[in-house]
Amino acid sequence: MDVAPTRGEQVRQAADEDAAALLAEYVRTEVDTARRQELRTEVIRAFLPLARNLALRYHGRGEPLDDLVQTATIGLINAVDRFDPGFGIDFVGYAVPTITGEIKRHFRDRTWALRVPRRVQERRSALTRATQFLTHRLERSPTVAELAVELDISEEEVLEALEGARAYHAVSLSTPTAVNQDTELGDTLGQLDDEYERVELHLALGPALAALTEREQKVVSLASTATSPRHRSPRAPASPRCTSAAPCPRRSRSCAPT
Structure with missing residues (x-):
């Protein structure tokens, strides 16, 4: 009908x-x-x-x-x-x-916060579907090996997709931290440390310094200390020059007629 x-x-x-x-x-x-x-x-x-x-x-x-x-x-x-x-x-x-x-x-x-290769973007979508499917079937979160078998790719490619998925959303540096609401995420990031350069220089020059005699090592150490901005002595202020036409009561090299 x-x-x-x-x-x-x-x-x-x-x-x-x-x-x-x-x-x-x-x-x-x-x-x-x-x-x-x-x-x-x-x-x-x-x-x-x-x-x-x-x-x-x-x-x-x-x-x-x-x-x-x-x-x-x-x-x-x-x-x-x-x-x-x-x-x-x-x-x-x-x-x-x-x-x-x-x-x-x-x-x-x-929609991606950071630009990633197209293959990573497409693999992320497949990884999301596979994760949902395996989670429902296994009643637990799947392992990297199980995801690799499901998608017929290597475990390294699964890890690459998982790492690339982090680029989908970005977190602002102004986001408050979970520990202290008054502290922003950007405040917890490290800064450049000049001491790393000194360590690298020390490691690079170490073998060369070891080949010097004790006296030569001492000379290099003294020269390095003298030229270091941290150990350089401040210059003494210049003595005032006498600009008067009258004879100076204290005749000295720093008080000469002009």
Whole structure:
């Protein structure tokens, strides 16, 4: 017994037929004509529900729905402009992968805090799905070896994907630490230490100094201490010069007539 279509199904079917008719006329119309531009706009508007439905599939992954719909619309426009009946498939069969590819490209290029190779980005997605699947099946978190077997990759590649996943989200240096809310994460980072350079210099010169005699080592040590800014004695202030034309009561080298 056939079931009569509901009102919603009838409206949807009519809309699909109208969109298909517009697309057929658009393909037949000559390029660079005003009518073709009008049909292009109407075709895009007719298939906007398809783009929105595809965008909804990726909602909830950290990106606003409006951005996803906008990206899906760009994919739809590309599909309309590039579609050719000679491809041997209908427009929807061509538009869906085109729109989906545009959305995936958006996630790959715009949502990562740091730029990582594409293979790492794609492997991260596969790793996330495999982790969820194995966690449900094993009722525990999977090991690196189990993930490698599931994805048919090496353990090194799993570790690379796990490390690359950290680049998806960045933490601000202004974030308060868990220990002390008054201390920011940036305050806990180390700073450059000049003493490391001294240690490297000491290690580099160690073998050469060991080959010197005791007297030569002492001379080098004294010379190094004398030229070190830390041990350099401050200069004594210059003695004031006598600028008076009258004879100085204390004739000295530092008080000479000018």
